[in-house]
Amino acid sequence: MELGQLRAVLFDMDGTLVTSDASVERAWTTWAAEYGVDPVEVLSQAHGAPAESTAVRMLPHLDRAAWLAAAARQMELQYDDLSDVVAAPGAFEVLAVLDRRALPWAVVTSADHQLAKARLGAAGIEPPLLIAIEDITQGKPDPEGYLRAAELLGVDAQYCLVVEDAEVGLAAGRAAGAITAALKGLDGDIQLxxxxxxxxxxNRTGE
Known part of the structure; x- marks a missing residue:
């Protein structure tokens, strides 16, 4: 797809639209200490992925009920930690461009609705469509979230741009058939x- 054919933009939340890395890292570091696992290893696995899938990888000896409890504890650690959560640099600028071009957009996140709404609210961003972990059966790197967002926006995924800052999210975007834009030096169709x-x-492609 050429960007001139673009019909929708699908954003990840943490580290993409919202600067929340410090909050995420504090929560996972505390969680790692509570569960007796290496925080460095946890942080290398957790970014952009659903909490449950990280719990499964880090605590393989536990059963599903324990994994769900561990994931719930991790989310609990994040709900009230909003002290340094702000809109990412350029977020309001790019949303203004989308508004001017009348391009629909959505947020697709591995967070749950409670956390996503809290962080987006702290950043002053109100997405027209939010796909959180409760809305799908398989989290990133599965493409389900991005495919669901495209469907609800009424756009074929091949005409969507997925904007991500984590490899699991980029993998989900690729699997959905979308063009990908990568932050933080990652390898997408477009590097930002x-x-x-x-x-x-x-702005350039909309002229």
């Missing part, structure tokens, strides 16, 4: 230094 880059790119 920040969302200012994306706003400039969308």
């Amino acid at each position: 230094a920040d969302l200012h880059d994306l706003a400039e790119l969308l």
